Amino acid sequence: MEETKSQKTDILIIGCGIAGASAALEAAKSGLKVVVVTKNEKLEESNTFYAQGGIVSLGPDDHPELLKEDIIQTGDGINNPEAVEILSKEGNKMVDSVLIEELDIPFMKSSPDSLDYAQEGGHSRRRILHIRDTTGRTIEEKFVAALKDYSNVTLLPDHTAVDLLTVPHHSKNPTSFYREPRCIGCYVLDNKTNKVKIICSTYTILATGGCGAVYLYTSNPKGAIGDGYAMAYRAGARIVNMEYIQFHPTSLFHRDADGFLISETMRGEGARLKTKDGQMFMDKYSGQNELAPRDEVTRAIYEEMTNTSSNYVYLDLASYAKIDIKKRFPHIYKTCLQYGIDITKESIPVVPAAHYCCGGVLVDGWGRSSLSGLYAVGEVSCTGVHGANRLASTSLLEGLVWGIRSAKHIASHFNPVLERTGLDIHQWYYPEKEEETDPALINQDWISIRSTMWNYAGIIRTPKRLERARADLDYLHHRIEKFYKEARMDRNVVGLKHGIQVALLITYAAIGNPVSRGSHYIKN
Ligand code: SIN
Numbered sequence: 275m276e277e278t279k280s281q282k283t284d285i286l287i288i289g290c291g292i293a294g295a296s297a298a299l300e301a302a303k304s305g306l307k308v309v310v311v312t313k314n315e316k317l318e319e320s321n322t323f324y325a326q327g328g329i330v331s332l333g334p335d336d337h338p339e340l341l342k343e344d345i346i347q348t349g350d351g352i353n354n355p356e357a358v359e360i361l362s363k364e365g366n367k368m369v370d371s372v373l374i375e376e377l378d379i380p381f382m383k384s385s386p387d388s389l390d391y392a393q394e395g396g397h398s399r400r401r402i403l404h405i406r407d408t409t410g411r412t413i414e415e416k417f418v419a420a421l422k423d424y425s426n427v428t429l430l431p432d433h434t435a436v437d438l439l440t441v442p443h444h445s446k447n448p449t450s451f452y453r454e455p456r457c458i459g460c461y462v463l464d465n466k467t468n469k470v471k472i473i474c475s476t477y478t479i480l481a482t483g484g485c486g487a488v489y490l491y492t493s494n495p496k497g498a499i500g501d502g503y504a505m506a507y508r509a510g511a512r513i514v515n516m517e518y519i520q521f522h523p524t525s526l527f528h529r530d531a532d533g534f535l536i537s538e539t540m541r542g543e544g545a546r547l548k549t550k551d552g553q554m555f556m557d558k559y560s561g562q563n564e565l566a567p568r569d570e571v572t573r574a575i576y577e578e579m580t581n582t583s584s585n586y587v588y589l590d591l592a593s594y595a596k597i598d599i600k601k602r603f604p605h606i607y608k609t610c611l612q613y614g615i616d617i618t619k620e621s622i623p624v625v626p627a628a629h630y631c632c633g634g635v636l637v638d639g640w641g642r643s644s645l646s647g648l649y650a651v652g653e654v655s656c657t658g659v660h661g662a663n664r665l666a667s668t669s670l671l672e673g674l675v676w677g678i679r680s681a682k683h684i685a686s687h688f689n690p691v692l693e694r695t696g697l698d699i700h701q702w703y704y705p706e707k708e709e710e711t712d713p714a715l716i717n718q719d720w721i722s723i724r725s726t727m728w729n730y731a732g733i734i735r736t737p738k739r740l741e742r743a744r745a746d747l748d749y750l751h752h753r754i755e756k757f758y759k760e761a762r763m764d765r766n767v768v769g770l771k772h773g774i775q776v777a778l779l780i781t782y783a784a785i786g787n788p789v790s791r792g793s794h795y796i797k798n
Contacts, residue, residue, distance in 0.1 A: 280471075281309070281471065282475070283428070283473065284301075284306040284475065284476050285297075285307070285476070285477050285479060285681070285684060286308075286459055286460060286473050286475035286478045286479070287308060287311070287478075287479045287481055288311050288478070288481060289311075289482040289502070289652070290310050290320060290417075290418065290429075291320030291321055291414065291652060292413055292652065292673040292674055292677065293481040293652025293672075293673030293674070293676060294310060294320075295310075295418065295421060295677070296677030297641075297677040297678070297681045298421055298681070299420055299421060299681075300678045300685075301681040301684065302424040304682075306685060306688065308427045309427075310429050311430045311473070312432075313435070313465070313765065314432070316431065317418050317431045318411075318415060319495065320483060321483045321484060322410045322413060322673070323410050324410055324411075324493075324494075324495060324535065325409055325410025325669075325670055326537040326605070326606070327402060327404065327407075327538055328404030328409045328670075329373070329402065329409060329674070330670075331365070331369045331389075331402070332401055333391040333401035334388070335399060336399045338363050339362070340398055341361075341401070342359065342362040344397055344398050344399075345362070345660075345665045347396070347567075348568075348661075348663050348792075349661020349663055349792060352661040352792075354659065354661075356639060357657040357658040360657075361657075361659050361675055364679075365675050368675055369674070377413075377420060378416070379405070379412060379416055380405060381405060382403075391403065392542055392543075393542030393565070394538040394539055394541070394565070395541065395562070395564070395565045395666055396565070396566070396665045396666060397565075397666065402667045406602060406603065406605070407603045407604065408604075409670070413670065432466060433463065433464055433465060433471075434462065434465055434765045434769070435460050435461075435462055435463075435482070435502075436462060436505075436768050437460065437508060438506065439458050439459040439460055439472070439699060440510070441458055445698060455645060455646065456645070457478050457509060457645050457646065457648035458476075458647060458699075459473045459474040460505075461702055463764075465764075465765050468764050470702035472699055472701075474699065476688070476691060476692045477648075477684045478648050478649070479650070479651060479680055479681075479684075480502040480506060480650040480651070480655070481651050482500075482502030482505075483498055483652060484500065485499060485503060485631050486628040486630070486631075487499045487724075487773075488776050488780070489727045489732065490729075491525065491533055491625065491728060492525075492629070493522050493525050493535040493628070494628070496532075499769055499772055500773070500775075500779075501772045503516070503631075503635065503654060503779055504772035504776050505772070506648065509645055509648070510645060511636075511644050512635070513633070513656075514633055514634075514656050515632055515633025515662075515783070516633040516782075516783035517786075517787050518660070518661075518663065518792055519630075519631055519780060519793055520631070521572045521629055521732070521733050522535060522572070522626060522628075522630075523547075523626050524536040524541075524589055524625075524626070525625060526610065526624060527586035527624055528615075531609075533627045534609055536589060538666050540589065540591050541564040541565060543591065543594075543595055543596070543597050544594035545564065545589050545590060545591035545595070546563075546564060547564055547571070547588070547624075548587065548588045548589075548590055548621065549578050549582050549587055549588070550587065552588075555578050559577075567663055567665075567792075568793075569663045569792055569793045569795070572626045585625065586624060586625045588621035589624045590621040590622075591622070593621075610622060628727075628728075630660075631653060632661065632664050632792070633783065634650065634653065634654050634655045634656040635648075635650035635654055635655050636655075637650050637655045639657070639679065640679050640682075641655065641680030649680045652669075652672065652673035652677065655676065657676060662792025662793060663793045704763070708760070709761050709762060710761075710762055711761045711762055715757070716766050716770055719754060719770055719774070720770065723774060723777050726743050726747060726777070727780065727781075730743035730746075731743045731780055731784055734795055735794070735796045735797070737785075737796070740781060740796075743777075744781050744782065747778050751774045751775070751778060754771060754774050758770070758771050784796070
């Protein structure tokens with residue numbers, strides 16, 4: 275097998291949602307050489323692109339202390355206070371300087387001189403900036419356009435990250451065992467050629483997003499299978515809080531809708547939840563009714579669906595909205611209409627779906643993980659901001675703040691370790707007789723992972739269900755590892771290896787935590 279030449283860069287960023295893109299932009303401004311890798315053909319394809327609700331800033335009668343209280347209350351008190359402080363104090367300044375001034379993002383206004391602030395569950399103030407119901411799409415497009423202006427940024431779409439490179443693990447030099455373990459880049463699969471490239475980097479930033487797609491029903495795009503958690507775990511970085519998987523209460527219930535999100539801002543505009551036979555129910559569960567934190571609303575819906583033997587409940591905006599629905603929610607209006615539902619006239623059938631992972635690669639206030647040379651930002655990281663349950667619309671802000679902070683930290687402490695230590699990395703190993711992959715096997719493995727996670731490690735967990743999940747997933751893991759070693763490399767094979775690892779990380783974390791808190795709910 276011919277040797278692959280390795281590519282060298284100062285910073286390798288894996289993922290290009292708001293967290294990866296803001297890190298890349300900040301690093302680009304500092305003059306460092308940056309490579310951004312994404313597994314999709316379209317650079318913009320990311321969880322950020324699909325974010326509807328908006329981004330938290332500070333409303334007119336607001337204060338960072340109030341935001342801090344709301345975040346900690348929703349997170350059930352196990353948030354990292356230092357991280358919450360950073361987000362609450364710095365977040366709105368970065369929204370102003372980067373999103374509004376630098377990228378000229380056209381947030382909606384309520385009058386010519388004031389921004390329009392939306393409301394979501396758990397917030398004591400209206401403080402969410404939005405671009406109708408497609409906030410993430412506009413932010414993402416603006417970032418990608420800005421990155422294309424920098425000659426020191428190489429964008430590599432259609433490349434799948436396979437495994438992080440670490441010294442000593444991947445080094446050919448036996449004396450490297452005497453050095454502190456360090457991440458020095460990544461093995462990356464070119465999706466078009468199915469060949470693995472070696473990208474060596476002085477610093478690596480994981481910005482691979484979340485893992486909702488290891489569940490059967492999710493609001494996330496199908497690619498959100500948690501690649502970053504799996505790679506960081508295998509590289510030896512600390513991963514925490516993976517049991518805290520947040521379920522969004524309202525995704526569209528329709529055979530073909532694929533978890534299409536019905537934004538929480540609809541409840542902020544007065545929409546009410548009702549059972550199939552038209553009864554409101556949220557007042558039985560929370561004094562905050564429809565604007566209770568997500569985990570409470572999700573469990574209330576689950577309970578009502580169980581009591582009424584139904585697969586969905588209704589969200590009724592048409593009877594309560596004081597706004598022009600088509601203007602405020604044009605994307606949701608158009609999408610629902612495609613499925614035969616006119617949201618200006620009728621209720622929307624909705625069901626909870628896996629939405630956000632509050633845990634991840636443990637990082638500090640600058641995005642540094644426990645493994646030297648490796649940073650993590652956005653959903654793949656755990657800064658501790660979210661505790662046991664994330665406050666709505668804080669994720670884009672967290673991605674922005676830690677994206678910028680991580681790049682600033684690297685730029686101001688840049689240490690060209692790669693130049694000093696030299697690189698002598700093992701080539702990727704291709705088996706001599708590669709087997710053609712059978713798509714039926716891959717599909718069935720994914721069905722098993724997703725239904726196991728949904729039924730046994732989902733909204734309501736029990737020790738028995740989790741134990742069953744562990745046993746089934748452990749067995750599947752062993753089968754998939756064997757298959758991985760023999761199969762011809764392609765993105766689907768890599769995805770399956772990441773996915774099973776992430777399902778196990780969540781399941782083991784849930785088994786290890788007998789206390790119900792926030793989005794981890796365990797019934798004994
Ligand atoms: C939504 O619009 O409901 C999603 C916002 C979020 O998850 O932060």
